[in-house]
Amino acid sequence: MAVVKRRLPLALTNMTVSSEHLGMLQGHVRLLLYGRQYHEIRMYKPDKRRSLGLALSLMIFAQPILIGTGASAAMAQGPFAAEAPILDTSSSSSSSSSFSSSSPVESVPPRFKISAEEDVAQQAQSKGPAGNTIPGASQYVIEDIEIEGNHLIPTEEIAAVVKTKKGDTFDRDQVREDLKAINNMGYFDNDSLKIDPQQLKNGRILLKISVQENAPITQFAIKGNEVVSTDEISKIFADQLGRPQNDNALAGAISRVEQAYQQKGFVLAKVVDVKGDPDGSVELVINEGAIDNIEIVGNKKTMTSIIKGGIKVKEGEPYNEAVLTAGLKSLYNEGYFSDIRRQLVPSAANPDKYTLKVEVDEKRTASIGLGGGVDSVAGLFGSLNFSESNFRGRGQVLSFSSQVGSGTFQSLNNSLNNGGNSFLPTAKTYNIEASWIEPHLRGTNTSMAVTGFGRNMGSMFIDQAMQRTIGANINFSKPLRGKWTANLGLTGENTSLKNFATGAASESILSSMANRALATGMATDALSASAIASQYRDKQLQGATVLSISPSLVRDTRDAAVDARKGSVVKASVTPSLGLSQAFLKAGVSASKYVSPTKNLTIASNIQAGTSAGGLPQFGLYRLGGLNGLRGYNQFSSLGTGTGMLMATVEARYRLGFLSDSNKITKGIKDKVGVAFFADFGQSIGNSSMNNILSRTSMGAAVGVGLRVKMPMVGLVRLDYGLPLIAPVTGGFTPRFTVGFGEKFY
Numbered sequence: 001m002a003v004v005k006r007r008l009p010l011a012l013t014n015m016t017v018s019s020e021h022l023g024m025l026q027g028h029v030r031l032l033l034y035g036r037q038y039h040e041i042r043m044y045k046p047d048k049r050r051s052l053g054l055a056l057s058l059m060i061f062a063q064p065i066l067i068g069t070g071a072s073a074a075m076a077q078g079p080f081a082a083e084a085p086i087l088d089t090s091s092s093s094s095s096s097s098s099f100s101s102s103s104p105v106e107s108v109p110p111r112f113k114i115s116a117e118e119d120v121a122q123q124a125q126s127k128g129p130a131g132n133t134i135p136g137a138s139q140y141v142i143e144d145i146e147i148e149g150n151h152l153i154p155t156e157e158i159a160a161v162v163k164t165k166k167g168d169t170f171d172r173d174q175v176r177e178d179l180k181a182i183n184n185m186g187y188f189d190n191d192s193l194k195i196d197p198q199q200l201k202n203g204r205i206l207l208k209i210s211v212q213e214n215a216p217i218t219q220f221a222i223k224g225n226e227v228v229s230t231d232e233i234s235k236i237f238a239d240q241l242g243r244p245q246n247d248n249a250l251a252g253a254i255s256r257v258e259q260a261y262q263q264k265g266f267v268l269a270k271v272v273d274v275k276g277d278p279d280g281s282v283e284l285v286i287n288e289g290a291i292d293n294i295e296i297v298g299n300k301k302t303m304t305s306i307i308k309g310g311i312k313v314k315e316g317e318p319y320n321e322a323v324l325t326a327g328l329k330s331l332y333n334e335g336y337f338s339d340i341r342r343q344l345v346p347s348a349a350n351p352d353k354y355t356l357k358v359e360v361d362e363k364r365t366a367s368i369g370l371g372g373g374v375d376s377v378a379g380l381f382g383s384l385n386f387s388e389s390n391f392r393g394r395g396q397v398l399s400f401s402s403q404v405g406s407g408t409f410q411s412l413n414n415s416l417n418n419g420g421n422s423f424l425p426t427a428k429t430y431n432i433e434a435s436w437i438e439p440h441l442r443g444t445n446t447s448m449a450v451t452g453f454g455r456n457m458g459s460m461f462i463d464q465a466m467q468r469t470i471g472a473n474i475n476f477s478k479p480l481r482g483k484w485t486a487n488l489g490l491t492g493e494n495t496s497l498k499n500f501a502t503g504a505a506s507e508s509i510l511s512s513m514a515n516r517a518l519a520t521g522m523a524t525d526a527l528s529a530s531a532i533a534s535q536y537r538d539k540q541l542q543g544a545t546v547l548s549i550s551p552s553l554v555r556d557t558r559d560a561a562v563d564a565r566k567g568s569v570v571k572a573s574v575t576p577s578l579g580l581s582q583a584f585l586k587a588g589v590s591a592s593k594y595v596s597p598t599k600n601l602t603i604a605s606n607i608q609a610g611t612s613a614g615g616l617p618q619f620g621l622y623r624l625g626g627l628n629g630l631r632g633y634n635q636f637s638s639l640g641t642g643t644g645m646l647m648a649t650v651e652a653r654y655r656l657g658f659l660s661d662s663n664k665i666t667k668g669i670k671d672k673v674g675v676a677f678f679a680d681f682g683q684s685i686g687n688s689s690m691n692n693i694l695s696r697t698s699m700g701a702a703v704g705v706g707l708r709v710k711m712p713m714v715g716l717v718r719l720d721y722g723l724p725l726i727a728p729v730t731g732g733f734t735p736r737f738t739v740g741f742g743e744k745f746y
Contacts, residue, residue, distance in 0.1 A: 140170040143204035149211040152243055153187050158211065161185060170197065170205050178209075186246035187213055214244040218280035225286045227266060227318050233257055233284075245276065254284070261288070265322035268344075268354065288318035292353035298360045301393040302336050309440050310334065310395075311358060319344070319354060328358075334439070336390045338363040365390035373713045381405035381429070397437035405429040423636035424458040425500035427466050431455045446478040460626045461619050461641060462540045464501035464509060470494050483557050489550035495619060496543035510537060516693050536693055544617045548577040558594060561746070564604075565596040569746065584614030592745055600657035603650070606745040611644040611685075618690070624682040624700055628745065631680055631738045632702030632722025638731060640691035640698040642684030649744060652677040653708070674708040678720065678744075701725040704735070708743075716742050 144166055147155045161181040164174050175195055183190050192212035197205050220237045222230045236256050240249050254271045261269035268289025275283040294315055296304045312327030313320060328340050339361040347353040365388060372382040387399040406428060435451040452472045459467035471493025478486045501509050513533035514526070523529035552573035558564040574587040588610035595603045610622050622645035625635045630647070633639050654677075659670040683699040684691070691698055704722030711717055718740040727733055 140199070140203070140205050142166055142168050142170060143200055143202070143206055145207045145209065147209045147211070149192075150213060152213055152216060153185075153211075158182060158185070158209070162209070164207065170207075175207075182209070182211065184248070186248040187211075187244040189214060214246070215278070215280050216244055217241055217282055219282070221281060221283040223283065223285045224272075224288065227288060227320075228257075228260055228264065228269075232260065233286075236260070237282075245280075245282075250274070250282070257284075257286070265320040266318050267321045268319045272352075287352055290353045291315050291317060291319050291356050292347035292350050293355050295355060295357045296360070297357060299362060301362055302360070302390060302395070303393045305443070306393070306395045306440070307331065307358065307360065309443060313356065319356070324356075334389070334395060336363070336365060336395065337361055371713075391436075395439050397435070397439070399436075400434045401432070403429075403431045405431075423463045425464050425466055427458065427500055429457050431457070441476070444478075446476060449473075449475045449477075451475075459497060459619060460636065461621065461623060462497055463637065464499065464506075465541060466498045466500055467619060468496050468498070483555050485554045485556070487550075487552045487554065489548075489552075491548045491550065492546075493548075494543070494545040495617075497541045497619060499537075499541055510534065512695075513537065513693050516695055520692055522689070522693065532693070536690060539690070540618050542617055543619075544579050544582060546577040546579040546582075548575050550575040562743075564594045564746070565602050566594050568593045582615040582617070584612060584616045584620070586610060586612045586616070586620070590745075600655040602653045604653055604743075604745075605648075605650045607646075607648040608745075609644075609646045616643055621687055622684060624684050624698075627740045630682050630700045630702055630722075631678065631704055631706075631720045632724040632736055633697075633700055633728055634731065634736065635738060637694075638696060638728040639682075639700055640684045640694075640696035641687055642691070642698065643686030645682065645684050647682035648680070650679050651744070672710045676706045676708060676718075676720075677704075678706065678722070679703045680722070695729040697726070697728045699726055700728070706738075714741070718742070718744070 142164060145159070145162065145164065147158050150158060161184075162178045163181070164171065164178050168174075175197075179193065179195060182188065183193055189212045192210070194210050196208040196210065198208060200206055217240050219241070220234060222233050225233060236253050240246065240253065243249075254274070258270055261267075266288060268287075270287055270289070271284055272287045273283075273285035275285075277283075291313060292315070294308055294311075294313070296307050299307060310327055310331035311324060312330075313324045324342070328342065331337070332340050337360045341359045343357040343359075345355050345357065347355045367385075367387050369383070369385040371385075372380070381403050382405075383401065383403045385399075385401045387397070389397050391398045431453075432455075433451060433453045435449060437447065437449045439447045441448045450472070451474075454468075454470045456466060456468040459465045461467075471491060473489060473491040473493075475487060475489040477488075480486055499506070510530070510533045513536060514523070514529035517523040517529040517532045518526070523532050550573060552571060555570045556567070558567035558569060569592045570590070572589045574585065576585045577583065588608065590606065590608035592604065592606040597603065612622075618641070621641040621643060623639065623641045624630050624645065624647065625633065625637075625639035627635065629635060630639060654675045656670050656673060656675070659666040661667045661670070679702070681701045685698075688698065702722040702724045704720055706718055706720035709717045709719065718738070720738045720740070721735060722738060723735045724731075724733055
């Protein structure tokens with residue numbers, strides 16, 4: 001059992017106080033127990049040694065009342081000392097209602113000794129069996145109360161704890177309590193504390209209270225603190241500087257220091273030593289509860305260094321419960337383990353430090369999948385996937401995914417989302433991606449992801465065109481303070497577009513563009529209109545090979561990555577790109593906010609804006625439409641694109657929480673179906689001539705209602721019905737359905 005000694009600068013005699021005797025003292029620090037440790041408190045005064053017993057000596061009227069630590073205390077002689085000897089209470093234990101030379105003083109509580117003047121006592125008459133006052137007390141009234149000996153503690157502060165007041169009848173028991181109250185203030189030497197009742201000529205009592213202040217505190221010296229600053233700790237003790245040493249105040253301040261540590265997560269930190277010097281300086285030694293070593297148990301595949309890096313708490317640093325809890329949670333979310341347990345024990349090498357034991361149960365981290373499904377862009381598809389989330393036991397992620405689609409649902413997509421107008425081509429699609437992720441680059445909290453990809457999908461920008469992109473990306477990500485994350489991406493890619501509008505369909509697109517050129521005055525005759533249409537179509541189909549760098553900052557405080565109910569996401573990015581024949585830059589910001597005023601209702605809002613500079617290709621423009629664009633419009637052919645954009649959305653997402661769980665059908669609906677009310681607004685900037693010749697509007701707004709349905713193998717499906725508030729170039733105010741997958745924004 002470890003014993004930590006505390007030396008407190010009390011103006012008391014030298015004594016060793018064990019826990020069972022601690023309650024007998026008035027005004028010193030509390031006993032602190034920390035698990036296995038027993039704190040022995042040692043109080044000392046270099047010039048005196050006395051026993052622990054606490055005695056109260058009371059001289060009635062003519063003699064002073066003393067409180068001290070000796071088995072007996074010396075009594076000051078009063079004016080009646082020559083006529084009446086001091087009675088010795090040790091010779092008898094009997095009691096009576098009046099004092100005489102032959103009758104002893106009535107018995108008193110343990111640890112107290114009372115003496116009285118016999119001639120004064122003989123004049124007294126008992127007030128009654130309750131014994132609340134001394135015999136004859138009713139004859140003696142307090143004329144005045146004088147307090148002497150105090151220099152730093154105001155007289156008013158002392159008088160405030162004294163319940164005996166001027167004009168009161170002298171009450172021995174109350175005076176006893178007043179002595180205790182003064183002593184409990186903690187500022188005074190209890191060897192010198194006394195009350196001297198003096199009888200005046202008018203028969204009343206002058207109550208003199210004599211105190212001797214403890215030595216004043218001149219400074220506090222703080223040692224052993226690192227995670228909590230000396231200035232912060234010193235502020236807790238600031239009100240004690242220049243005042244007499246006070247054990248009660250010191251104990252309370254020590255408690256507040258330890259609470260300050262605990263509020264910051266340092267739950268093992270404690271004040272282990274307090275020393276007082278005769279010059280009034282007080283030294284406090286703090287043990288912040290450092291981790292001596294970390295032991296990892298149960299890992300067969302995962303490297304120990306990976307686990308230690310994940311738990312965040314480091315050897316040699318003070319233990320922090322909040323940091324460890326967050327680290328273990330993050331480590332568990334990596335998916336390496338089915339369970340993680342921890343234990344703190346005293347260090348075998350250093351009892352003042354601790355050993356942190358972390359025990360893990362590993363689970364399988366590799367998977368392979370062969371499947372298929374349906375996608376709004378790929379249509380019916382087949383997929384082959386492989387993933388290893390703990391590659392070589394280093395916490396690295398190695399994955400491969402491939403998806404080949406028929407594109408057969410593009411006509412359905414056109415019907416549902418584009419008002420029956422052809423836009424997305426019916427063609428085979430593919431999406432292949434291989435990636436390797438190092439979550440702790442060179443042992444730091446910076447992650448690195450390397451990805452190679454190849455995609456061939458129907459273009460969301462160019463009607464009746466397939467867009468193929470092949471490239472590679474390397475991205476670095478580093479968490480910062482305050483939920484911020486910094487990202488840096490480097491991407492090299494080649495994008496090409498293939499025209500699938502052949503024959504009549506191609507003629508239809510060119511004819512529509514030529515007619516629009518004539519209608520808007522862009523052309524004056526059919527020949528020039530046809531030339532302009534061909535020129536704009538060629539511009540639409542231009543590809544590019546570019547190298548881009550993409551720094552970004554993200555702050556995510558959501559309570560969940562999917563179906564968030566509170567929190568926010570803020571992102572800002574800038575992406576300069578350099579191509580073989582062009583250079584451009586894109587910059588954007590996005591902010592989402594989630595608030596849940598009731599259990600089943602979440603108000604989700606998003607605003608995003610973007611701008612650009614340079615020769616941005618048509619496939620790289622901002623768009624108001626698309627699967628996550630403004631609802632209530634033809635998603636691909638009614639809404640314009642631009643070199644800049646502003647879009648805002650507010651949704652009221654409602655869960656059907658009122659349905660009962662007792663019925664399987666209603667429970668299934670409750671878990672899988674939700675309702676949303678929404679309002680969308682957006683405006684594109686720039687690219688006006690292209691939008692004009694394609695009959696697309698540059699501004700839109702809509703309100704509507706929708707269903708959210710969670711479907712197996714598909715995920716969340718959005719069925720929205722929107723009413724446009726701003727009429728497009730074609731179509732008027734006709735409400736429209738929109739089908740999408742996943743939430744419109746996160």
